Amino acid sequence: MMHGFGFGNGYGMGNFFGGGMLMMGLFWIVIIVAVIYFVRNSNDSIDRNGGRSFKEDPIEIARQRYAKGEISKEELQEIKEELRK
Template sequence: MYDGHMFGFGWGFMWLFWVVVIIAIVFMVKTFLGNSSSQDKEPKSAEEILKERYAKGEIDREEFERMRKDLNS
């Protein structure tokens, strides 16, 4: 009676179903990988942050030495 076409909606819904399944799988993989990698990282120490700021040029050598001395005392 329908000649296997289901009024033309069969292929459209099947295509939409697989797109939703693929998007869900990608989302789950990204969520899983994102959470595991962020949990493995330890927070940076104050001295590491200070070294990064000096390397970026945000602070000069005098300020770097003064701040490092404050951290170590």
């Protein structure tokens, strides 16, 4: 008496082709979707509003530094002139 070696008895290869292939396919789909999700959400330099990198305007940074008192008005004007060239 042989158990588990036939194709139509619910064991062995019959079970593999019946539901195992479907489960393996679903497993790989879930893995691929998870990888894509984590890769897309792991990049901190991507802006959520359009996918472009977020970079502040250098003149705006200079204005903020001037407002904090880190640079003088003359330095601000010099930075603005240099950046506009």
